[in-house]
Amino acid sequence: MNIYLLLKAVADSEATIRPTTDGKAVNLDGITWVLNPFDEFAVEEALKMRDAAGSGEVVAVSYGGEEVPKVLRNALAMGVDRGIHVKGAATFDALATARALANAVKGQSFDLILCGKSAIDLDNHGVGVMVAELLDLPSVSVVVKIEQKAGKLLCEREVEGGLVVVETPMPCVVCAQKGLNEPRYASLKGIMAAKKKPIDEVEGNAGESQVEVIEIQPKPQRQAGQILGQGVDAIPALIQKLREEAKVL
Amino acid sequence: MAYQALDYYLLDDLLTDEERLIRDTVREFVTDNLMPVIETCNSEGRFPKELVKPAAELGLLGAPYPEKYGCANLGPIAYGLINQELERGDSGLRSFVSVQTSLVMYPIFAFGTEAQKDYWLPLLGSGEKIGCFGLTEPDFGSNPGGMLTRAEDKGSYYLLNGSKAWITNGTISDVAIVWAKLDGVIRGFIVETDRKGFSAPEIKNKFSLRASVTSDLVLEDVEVPKENIFPDVRGLKGPLSCLTQARYGIAWGATGAAMAVFDECLQYSKSRIQFDKPIASFQLVQNKLAWMATEITKSQFLVYRLGQLKAAGKLRPQHVSMAKRNNVGTALDIARVGRDILGANGISNEYQTFRHMANLESVNTYEGTFDIHTLIIGEDLTGIAAYA
Numbered sequence: 001m002n003i004y005l006l007l008k009a010v011a012d013s014e015a016t017i018r019p020t021t022d023g024k025a026v027n028l029d030g031i032t033w034v035l036n037p038f039d040e041f042a043v044e045e046a047l048k049m050r051d052a053a054g055s056g057e058v059v060a061v062s063y064g065g066e067e068v069p070k071v072l073r074n075a076l077a078m079g080v081d082r083g084i085h086v087k088g089a090a091t092f093d094a095l096a097t098a099r100a101l102a103n104a105v106k107g108q109s110f111d112l113i114l115c116g117k118s119a120i121d122l123d124n125h126g127v128g129v130m131v132a133e134l135l136d137l138p139s140v141s142v143v144v145k146i147e148q149k150a151g152k153l154l155c156e157r158e159v160e161g162g163l164v165v166v167e168t169p170m171p172c173v174v175c176a177q178k179g180l181n182e183p184r185y186a187s188l189k190g191i192m193a194a195k196k197k198p199i200d201e202v203e204g205n206a207g208e209s210q211v212e213v214i215e216i217q218p219k220p221q222r223q224a225g226q227i228l229g230q231g232v233d234a235i236p237a238l239i240q241k242l243r244e245e246a247k248v249l
Numbered sequence: 250m251a252y253q254a255l256d257y258y259l260l261d262d263l264l265t266d267e268e269r270l271i272r273d274t275v276r277e278f279v280t281d282n283l284m285p286v287i288e289t290c291n292s293e294g295r296f297p298k299e300l301v302k303p304a305a306e307l308g309l310l311g312a313p314y315p316e317k318y319g320c321a322n323l324g325p326i327a328y329g330l331i332n333q334e335l336e337r338g339d340s341g342l343r344s345f346v347s348v349q350t351s352l353v354m355y356p357i358f359a360f361g362t363e364a365q366k367d368y369w370l371p372l373l374g375s376g377e378k379i380g381c382f383g384l385t386e387p388d389f390g391s392n393p394g395g396m397l398t399r400a401e402d403k404g405s406y407y408l409l410n411g412s413k414a415w416i417t418n419g420t421i422s423d424v425a426i427v428w429a430k431l432d433g434v435i436r437g438f439i440v441e442t443d444r445k446g447f448s449a450p451e452i453k454n455k456f457s458l459r460a461s462v463t464s465d466l467v468l469e470d471v472e473v474p475k476e477n478i479f480p481d482v483r484g485l486k487g488p489l490s491c492l493t494q495a496r497y498g499i500a501w502g503a504t505g506a507a508m509a510v511f512d513e514c515l516q517y518s519k520s521r522i523q524f525d526k527p528i529a530s531f532q533l534v535q536n537k538l539a540w541m542a543t544e545i546t547k548s549q550f551l552v553y554r555l556g557q558l559k560a561a562g563k564l565r566p567q568h569v570s571m572a573k574r575n576n577v578g579t580a581l582d583i584a585r586v587g588r589d590i591l592g593a594n595g596i597s598n599e600y601q602t603f604r605h606m607a608n609l610e611s612v613n614t615y616e617g618t619f620d621i622h623t624l625i626i627g628e629d630l631t632g633i634a635a636y637a
Contacts, residue, residue, distance in 0.1 A: 014251055070266055077270060185278060188308030188321035188331075191270050 001053035003046040004108065005060045005080065006101050006115035006131060008036040009071035013120060019216040026216060033067040035074050038116025040183040041176035045146060046114050047079045048181065057081040063100045063204050064090040076194035077186035088204030093211035094126030100206035101127065102134035110171055117142050117175040132173035139173040140166045144180050250516055252280065255508050257546045260553060271327045275334035278307055283338040288598050290460040296341060297460065298421065305376030309346055311354040318370035326556035329501035336502030337509045340608035341461030343502040348417045349373060351495035353380030356426050356437055360479035360487060365439060369424070381422040383413035383466045384488045391621050394485050398429040398468065400436060407478065409438065409471040415615065419449040419464025427468065428488050437479040437487050446471040457611040493566045496616050500555065500572035503612055504548045506605045507580035510587040511541045513602055518590055537590055541583045548576040567629040574622035581609040
């Protein structure tokens with residue numbers, strides 16, 4: 001079974017995100033890049049499916065700049081066979097990213113494309129399903145369980161208040177949600193072996209970005225708390241505040 | 250709050266991608282697996298043995314040794330970083346890994362026959378077998394050359410008699426590396442712990458390293474097959490070369506403990522309000538924090554350079570003594586000062602600084618006390634030995 005992974009390098013969730021001075025981009029100085037946590041579920045699932053099949057390869061593909069090889073190495077250390085760095089400037093436009101990835105994957109031989117349901121930086125939820133459209137493949141998103149059945153995939157996807165079970169032919173695109181599996185640690189041997197695995201570079205063909213960033217604002221500072229009193233006597237004042245100021249009641 | 254490692258001088262920039270990834274992986278392993286259980290283990294006096302298998306699967310046991318034994322073949326700096334991250338969690342788990350790697354697998358790797366290496370290294374690296382190292386005796390600590398444990402050549406086997414003390418992992422070990430005098434010369438033996446006459450009672454009621462197993466070893470007429478001796482190494486340089494390996498890891502490890510303490514104290518001092526402001530705004534607290542950060546930064550560079558020397562084959566045991574002495578002694582001082590910053594809360598096991606402080610009392614003593622390392626450096630500088 002050949003599986004292609006679409007991965008994204010994102011800023012570590014502990015990082016403080018600041019706008020650049022012109023307010024049009026994120027200041028990337030000192031950012032620690034990590035593999036998008038939702039993509040980790042995709043990596044784990046791909047490795048499990050390859051190993052269960054007993055043959056085939058898992059290829060990790062990522063679009064972006066200098067941040068990409070480091071994160072691809074991480075996937076290689078977990079057990080992915082090889083990487084493809086699709087070079088280009090990371091963009092806010094999910095469709096441009098999807099075009100670059102789809103162009104890089106087009107014509108390759110694969111049974112399945114796996115990716116995270118979204119990236120934790122921009123939260124677009126767009127790239128996976130857009131790649132599927134561009135490649136004219138079926139797709140299932142927000143998937144928490146994948147089962148192979150007679151050459152097809154049974155996927156459980158989360159919806160509000162329940163699960164939908166979807167059957168899809170292969171090849172297809174599946175976007176992973178938390179709960180699909182428990183991603184493994186890269187073993188130390190895996191990390192050392194990753195040095196010897198190839199990362200091919202290809203020029204990205206993302207096309208024109210259709211998204212223009214008007215402004216990026218830092219998160220507003222949290223307001224200081226208020227102490228309304230102590231014990232039972234303070235409850236009426238609290239309820240009034242929750243109703244009139246916070247408007248949550 | 251999530252752990253934030255101090256890197257004041259951007260030492261990260263000097264690490265390779267692999268070294269950073271290894272460091273981050275072990276950090277995550279410790280956060281996910283050790284931190285949730287360590288305070289309970291420490292108060293119950295229990296070693297988290299359930300972590301041995303996961304640690305082995307990650308590749309933490311015998312990490313510096315070659316792939317053909319199933320190991321990761323890491324360089325010295327990567328190995329050092331493993332120790333730093335483990336001891337950020339607790340000195341006990343780091344001690345377990347140090348003993349298995351540097352005191353059990355190292356002598357087999359360095360002094361063992363091909364058969365001994367092929368048999369033992371994969372079993373120890375995979376955590377299927379646990380080992381310990383018997384050098385120290387009840388009456389011979391800083392002066393191991395005076396050991397009383399004896400081996401006698403009985404023709405078809407060796408007969409071992411004696412006792413060892415303060416042996417990490419002893420009670421849970423499947424195999425012990427025992428140093429004993431054969432015709433007056435110190436030799437090393439691989440002793441399976443299920444041999445008749447071997448026992449390893451645990452030393453209970455410790456104030457320190459409570460999440461680690463410490464034992465006596467008792468050898469009463471233990472018959473050891475001829476093929477279990479290290480054939481070529483004789484004298485104290487055998488066990489001492491193992492200690493050099495272990496002390497290398499300890500110097501890195503203690504730095505990790507100091508980093509854990511600093512992180513806790515910095516976060517605490519910024520959130521603890523007294524006289525209507527965070528205690529971090531008081532000069533006396535800032536003085537402590539600035540001193541801690543400076544000492545940690547110095548320790549980090551000492552072990553980083555030590556790793557470079559080891560990789561370049563220029564490392565001398567005296568270099569390791571300087572780092573072990575400085576980094577453990579400093580980490581202990583930092584933990585004591587850190588406990589002070591935490592005030593009364595620092596007495597409770599809601600905070601980890603006291604646990605590190607208590608652990609570091611052992612670490613400062615074992616594998617060559619602070620004072621013995623002072624004398625090793627003194628002898629190296631002056632050419633005059635001042636031990637006795």
